[in-house]
Each structure stands twice: as C-alpha cells, then as structure tokens.
Amino acid sequence: MTEETRDPLVVVKDLHVDFDVRDGIVHAVDGASFNIYRGQTLGIIGESGCGKSITAKAIMNMIPKKGKMTGEITFYEKAEGNGGLVNEIRLDQTDPDGEVIRKIRGGHIAMIFQEPMSSLTPVYTAGFHIMEAVHLHRFSEKGTIGEQMGRNIAAKRHVSDEEAHVLAVDMLRRVGIPNAEKRINSYPHELSGGQRQRVMIAIALSTHPDLLIADEPTTALDVSIEAQILDLMRELQDTANMAIMFITHNLGVIAEIADEVVVMYMGKEVERSTTIEIFENPKHPYTRALLGSIPQIGEKRDHLETIEGMVPSPFNLPPGCVFHPRCTDYMPGKCDRVYPQYAEVENGHWARCLLYDGCWPKTAEAQAIKDQAVSD
Amino acid sequence: MADNETRKDDNLILDVHGLKKYFPITGGVLRKVVGYVKAVDDVNFFVREGETLGLVGESGCGKTTAGRAMLRLYEPTDGKIMFKSRALSKTGKPEWVNIRELSKQELKNVRQDISMIFQDPIGSLNPRMTVYDIITEPMLIHNKITPDTEDYVIRLLERVGLRGEHVRRYPHEFSGGQRQRIGIARSLALNPQLIICDEPVSALDVSVQAQTLNLMNDLKADFNLAYIFVAHDLSVVQHISDRIAVMYVGRIAEVAGSLELYNHPMHPYTEALMSSVPRPNPRAKKARIIMEGDVADPGNPPPGCLFHPRCRYVQDRCKTEIPQLRELRPDHFVSCHFAEELQLTGVAQMS
Numbered sequence: 001m002t003e004e005t006r007d008p009l010v011v012v013k014d015l016h017v018d019f020d021v022r023d024g025i026v027h028a029v030d031g032a033s034f035n036i037y038r039g040q041t042l043g044i045i046g047e048s049g050c051g052k053s054i055t056a057k058a059i060m061n062m063i064p065k066k067g068k069m070t071g072e073i074t075f076y077e078k079a080e081g082n083g084g085l086v087n088e089i090r091l092d093q094t095d096p097d098g099e100v101i102r103k104i105r106g107g108h109i110a111m112i113f114q115e116p117m118s119s120l121t122p123v124y125t126a127g128f129h130i131m132e133a134v135h136l137h138r139f140s141e142k143g144t145i146g147e148q149m150g151r152n153i154a155a156k157r158h159v160s161d162e163e164a165h166v167l168a169v170d171m172l173r174r175v176g177i178p179n180a181e182k183r184i185n186s187y188p189h190e191l192s193g194g195q196r197q198r199v200m201i202a203i204a205l206s207t208h209p210d211l212l213i214a215d216e217p218t219t220a221l222d223v224s225i226e227a228q229i230l231d232l233m234r235e236l237q238d239t240a241n242m243a244i245m246f247i248t249h250n251l252g253v254i255a256e257i258a259d260e261v262v263v264m265y266m267g268k269e270v271e272r273s274t275t276i277e278i279f280e281n282p283k284h285p286y287t288r289a290l291l292g293s294i295p296q297i298g299e300k301r302d303h304l305e306t307i308e309g310m311v312p313s314p315f316n317l318p319p320g321c322v323f324h325p326r327c328t329d330y331m332p333g334k335c336d337r338v339y340p341q342y343a344e345v346e347n348g349h350w351a352r353c354l355l356y357d358g359c360w361p362k363t364a365e366a367q368a369i370k371d372q373a374v375s376d
Numbered sequence: 377m378a379d380n381e382t383r384k385d386d387n388l389i390l391d392v393h394g395l396k397k398y399f400p401i402t403g404g405v406l407r408k409v410v411g412y413v414k415a416v417d418d419v420n421f422f423v424r425e426g427e428t429l430g431l432v433g434e435s436g437c438g439k440t441t442a443g444r445a446m447l448r449l450y451e452p453t454d455g456k457i458m459f460k461s462r463a464l465s466k467t468g469k470p471e472w473v474n475i476r477e478l479s480k481q482e483l484k485n486v487r488q489d490i491s492m493i494f495q496d497p498i499g500s501l502n503p504r505m506t507v508y509d510i511i512t513e514p515m516l517i518h519n520k521i522t523p524d525t526e527d528y529v530i531r532l533l534e535r536v537g538l539r540g541e542h543v544r545r546y547p548h549e550f551s552g553g554q555r556q557r558i559g560i561a562r563s564l565a566l567n568p569q570l571i572i573c574d575e576p577v578s579a580l581d582v583s584v585q586a587q588t589l590n591l592m593n594d595l596k597a598d599f600n601l602a603y604i605f606v607a608h609d610l611s612v613v614q615h616i617s618d619r620i621a622v623m624y625v626g627r628i629a630e631v632a633g634s635l636e637l638y639n640h641p642m643h644p645y646t647e648a649l650m651s652s653v654p655r656p657n658p659r660a661k662k663a664r665i666i667m668e669g670d671v672a673d674p675g676n677p678p679p680g681c682l683f684h685p686r687c688r689y690v691q692d693r694c695k696t697e698i699p700q701l702r703e704l705r706p707d708h709f710v711s712c713h714f715a716e717e718l719q720l721t722g723v724a725q726m727s
Contacts, residue, residue, distance in 0.1 A: 304615070
C-alpha cells in the first residue's frame with residue numbers, strides 16, 4: 001500500500017520514557033517514532049530490556065507512576081455516524097485515570113499480555129472476564145422505540161446481561177474454544193495455557209478494538225497453539241480491519257504476521273521498514289546480527305553468528321552509538337563519539353547508524369569528525 | 377529397538393527400554409489412588425557416544441520427566457536404563473549398568489558420569505555461594521578436591537567464556553547468559569560423559585542463545601560429550617541435535633536424524649509440528665497444518681494412538697490399537713500404523 005492510501009490510526013512521535021530510580025535515570029524509551037495504520041500489523045522486535053513493552057504501555061498511557069513520558073502519541077478516532085470525521089486524541093496528554101483514556105483502553109485499543117496465567121483473575125470465570133469488557137465498552141445495537149430514536153438511545157445504552165452473555169459465547173467460539181456454552185463457566189485453572197491465552201484474546205477482541213496491542217502473546221505457548229492463535233489474529237484482522245501492534249523477540253513470528261517492523265535496541269529505535277525489506281535488506285548491523293543468530297529450521301550450520309558481548313547496563317551506556325561495543329562494523333573514532341540520528345536511508349527504510357550519511361547529525365562537531373575520518 | 381537388548385553396531389552410551397513414569401492421582405478423603413498420569417509411557421531410545429539427542433514435544437509431553445528419570449531424579453515406574461559407566465567400573469573400562477537397579481551409593485557414583493544443565497539460570501544457582509563454591513560443589517561431594525582445584529576451576533571458567541577472576545563473585549553479579557555459562561561449567565566439573573540439558577537456552581535472549589549454543593557445540597567436541605537436549609523450540613533442537621526424538625503425551629512418536637526428520641517426517645504429528653514452526657522468511661509459503669484441539673490429557677488418554685483425535689489421516693485402526701515404535705529406515709523409528717503409506721511433507725518441500 002502506498003503512503004497516501006494508508007489510514008493512520010496511532011502516530012507516535014519522538015517518544016521518550018524515563019525512569020528515575022536510585023541508581024540513576026533509565027531511558028527506557030529513547031526517541032521512538034512510528035505510525036500504526038488501520039488494518040495493518042506493526043511488529044516490534046528487540047531483546048529483553050529494549051523498551052518494547054514500555055512503548056506499548058505508553059500508548060495505553062499506563063506508564064508506572066515513576067516514569068516520565070514526553071513526545072506525542074496521537075490517536076485518530078473515527079466516530080460512527082460522525083460524517084466520517086476523525087477526532088484527534090492526544091493520548092500522552094490524557095489523564096491516566098481519566099474518563100477519556102478509560103474509554104479508549106480496552107475499547108478502542110485492547111491489549112493482550114504475555115502471561116495468560118497471571119492476567120486472568122482466578123476467582124472469576126472466563127465468561128465473566130469477557131462480559132466485563134463487553135459491559136464497559138459495547139453498546140446495544142438493538143433499536144426498539146422507532147428507528148431514529150432507537151438508534152439515539154441505543155448509542156447511549158450499554159448492553160444488557162443477556163446480550164453480553166451471547167456476545168461472550170460467540171467470542172469464545174470464534175477464538176476456537178470447543179463447547180463455548182459450557183466453557184464460559186470455567187475458571188482459569190480449569191483451562192489449559194493455550195485456552196487461557198485464547199480467553200485473553202477473546203476479551204481483547206470482544207470490544208471490536210481499532211488497535212490490538214499484543215505483547216509477546218504466544219511466547220509462553222507451544223508452536224501448535226501459536227499457529228492457531230496467529231491464524232485467528234490474522235483472520236480477525238481481515239474481517240474487522242483491525243490494526244495490530246505485535247511485540248515479540250521471535251523473528252519467525254514477526255516474519256509471518258507483520259507488514260512493517262520496528263527494531264529496538266536499548267530503548268532506541270534502530271531500524272524500521274517493511275517486513276520483507278528488514279529480512280532481505282537489513283541496514284543496521286544489529287538487525288543483521290539478530291537475523292544471523294537464529295537457527296533456521298531445515299538448515300544445518302556448524303556455528304550460529306553471534307553478537308559478541310551483552311546488552312550494556314542502562315545506567316552506563318556507551319558513548320556515541322550504544323551498539324558500537326558489539327558491532328561488527330564499528331568505526332573507531334566515529335561510532336564511539338557521534339550519536340547517530342534516525343534517518344530515512346532508503347525509500348521507506350529508516351535506520352540509526354553512522355554507516356549511512358543521513359544519520360550523521362548536522363552539527364559542526366559531528367561533521368568535523370566525519371571529515372577528519374575521511375581525510376585520514 | 378525394544379526387543380534386541382543392545383544394538384551391536386553402535387558405540388552406545390545410553391540405552392533406554394520401556395521407560396515408564398506414572399504419577400498417581402489421588403482422590404477422596406482417604407487420598408486413595410484413583411488413577412495415574414502416564415507422564416512417560418513405554419519410551420525407548422538410545423544415545424551414542426559424543427552425540428546429541430534432542431527430545432522435543434509440546435508442553436506436558438513428558439520430555440522433562442523422561443530426562444530427569446535418567447538420573448532417577450524421578451524414580452521410574454518401570455523400564456531399563458542401561459548406561460555405560462566409567463565411574464562404576466573397577467577395571468577402568470566402561471561397563472554397562474542398569475541405573476534403575478543401582479544402590480544409593482552406586483547411584484551417587486554414576487552421577488559423576490551424567491550431569492545436568494537446568495533451564496532457569498537464576499533458580500539453579502545458590503545466591504549465597506560464590507562461583508567457586510558452585511562449580512566445586514560436585515567435586516566436594518565426590519572427594520575430588522585437590523590443591524590444583526582452583527586452577528582447574530579458573531581454566532573451566534575460561535573455557536566457558538567467563539573470566540578467571542570472576543571465581544569469587546556471586547551469581548547476582550552476572551547476566552542471564554553468564555549464569556547459564558556457570559551452570560555449564562558446573563556440569564563439566566566432574567568430566568562427565570553425558571549431560572542432560574533441560575531447556576538450557578529457553579530463558580535467554582536471541583543473541584545470548586546463539587553464543588550458548590555455539591559454546592555447547594564446541595564443548596561437545598572438546599570433551600567428547602553426549603547430550604540429551606530437552607527443549608520445545610524446534611529450530612534450536614534441530615540446530616544442536618544429531619538425532620531427534622519427538623514425544624507426544626508420554627510416548628515417542630518418531631526418532632530420526634535431525635535433517636531426516638525435518639525433510640522426511642514419517643509421523644503425522646511430526647509433520648504438523650514442523651509445519652507450525654514460524655520461519656523467519658516473510659516470503660515463505662504458509663502451508664501450516666493446524667492441529668485441531670488440544671494435547672491429550674495424560675491422566676485420561678484416548679484409546680489407541682494418542683494422536684488420533686488430532687490426526688488428519690486418522691483411520692479406524694488408529695482408534696483402537698496402540699502403534700509400536702518400528703524402525704522403518706536405518707535409524708528412523710516411527711510409531712504410526714500407516715507410516716509406510718502416508719506421503720508426508722517435510723519442511724524442505726514447504727518453501
């Protein structure tokens with residue numbers, strides 16, 4: 001799809017999230033900018049601690065109290081029957097406990113968490129969990145008192161218990177749980193891991209969200225269940241034009257589901273492009289190394305490529321490019337002194353690496369280092 | 377494999393026959409045993425010297441239980457675990473022993489030959505012990521401490537990619553990948569012949585995982601180790617293993633060389649499992665076989681072939697008769713009634 005025909009849903013601009021802890025300030029997210037479009041899947045990959053989950057929480061405005069968020073997150077709400085008008089809501093400026101964001105959370109933007117075991121309350125049934133979301137965010141579609149008036153009233157009236165029950169059973173059936181009428185009364189401990197995760201997905205999808213944020217939704221599951229869940233998400237995306245933000249460290253899953261991929265390292269966005277570009281023409285050395293370090297099924301190699309060293313401490317980040325101590329393309333005198341900018345290095349392909357001219361900052365100091373290196 | 381006592385052609389190190397581990401289900405006020413969870417049920421496999429055998433399957437398939445039963449960390453219910461032990465031999469030449477029949481003292485001794493690497497690099501290291509204490513603990517138990525031990529530990533640490541001066545540090549000072557290296561160093565301390573690795577890399581990040589897998593491969597060559605590599609990540613298992621045993625609800629579905637298994641699976645479960653693995657290639661054709669339903673409950677297994685409720689090729693015979701593990705090609709064992717007739721698709725044919 002071309003840039004013009006894509007319909008932005010959430011636009012994140014220069015997002016920063018800092019945590020002030022005893023040992024110093026952690027830049028959990030340090031300058032992330034990306035768009036999520038309607039009906040498309042944005043994959044976010046990175047190793048643990050790279051800030052991918054915090055980015056998702058920032059969109060939901062659920063940053064823990066200690067955190068400080070700056071930057072812009074705009075949500076484009078398309079209200080039904082509003083003449084196609086689009087409301088712009090600045091999610092970063094909403095009150096985290098306020099009315100506005102609570103309507104959006106779980107309603108317009110739903111989230112699936114990694115841990116299906118701890119995300120469900122053990123004392124409530126699967127059906128209760130789903131109906132809770134439905135009650136809060138779904139409105140009755142029945143018009144009773146005359147067409148026009150009925151619609152007006154319906155738009156204000158939350159669904160009744162019976163309607164919620166029907167919706168919940170229907171949702172459970174759609175996520176592939178057998179015997180949905182019975183299973184609706186099951187408690188979480190009576191369900192298997194895969195079924196619990198499917199209940200989570202049913203909760204998230206029961207409100208017909210515009211955006212589904214899936215934070216490692218299949219990491220705890222077996223491949224056979226994972227395949228079922230990915231298929232289900234894709235199917236629902238096709239029928240409801242839902243956007244998905246898919247966070248994972250599993251490159252195989254990303255290749256299957258994402259249209260566009262953002263690669264993060266130490267809170268920084270280091271590369272973004274279409275999935276095919278990322279896999280076939282990776283620009284950043286980190287992305288290349290990640291791709292080389294995963295064993296591929298049906299292929300035998302003696303050695304995997306590795307990324308030397310380990311993720312640096314967030315309190316003691318290396319100067320210049322944060323990846324330079326582990327980088328195979330490290331340019332001494334440059335990468336350890338200049339912090340690369342995030343720039344479009346090819347059409348639609350963004351990267352943050354000094355190998356590309358566009359990423360050099362336009363300051364006199366940086367230019368001097370660059371010229372000096374050339375003359376050497 | 378079940379019938380012939382030992383395979384004559386090979387230099388085997390471990391030969392498992394009819395291994396069973398049933399966990400009782402108790403019920404009622406008197407905690408009477410009302411049934412059994414057949415976590416491992418009639419499992420046969422063998423490991424050759426210097427070879428890695430991967431043990432894969434979905435969660436609850438009994439792969440961890442099978443791995444632990446090798447060391448009698450779980451007391452097996454039935455079966456034979458033949459192991460060629462150096463530690464128990466009086467002549468210096470490795471001798472075959474049945475681990476199930478060993479006395480307590482003999483069992484302790486045989487554990488010099490078989491060690492273990494655990495999944496959780498944080499939970500498996502005592503936070504109050506230094507690296508030195510952790511690595512020398514097995515040596516202490518077996519009275520192997522000598523004046524040279526410190527040098528030995530430092531060499532061992534350097535071999536697994538840590539620095540010798542880290543020997544007095546505590547586990548919390550290390551990252552997850554480094555902690556797993558400490559666990560690997562500990563497992564090597566007594567110079568074992570066989571290491572049972574229970575999901576050794578699944579808690580690690582992708583880049584660290586690659587380092588650890590490379591290290592394990594190098595060590596295997598250096599020390600002539602055999603591994604039993606228990607994991608759920610099929611691409612990792614395929615990478616590290618020479619042969620793979622696929623388990624389903626306590627039974628072995630198929631055993632074959634790792635590339636053979638991926639290219640020419642002969643069990644429908646293997647075929648479906650392989651096809652479900654997401655591959656890091658956005659252009660790959662999505663020919664996934666979706667298995668309907670959930671894994672069978674090992675406490676209440678279906679009759680006949682355990683996989684038949686989810687199998688695409690199910691026939692009447694599958695519903696009544698339990699298939700036996702048969703060697704259909706050299707080194708390729710399958711437990712499926714119709715393995716010869718089915719034309720299954722390997723990963724290679726899918727892309």
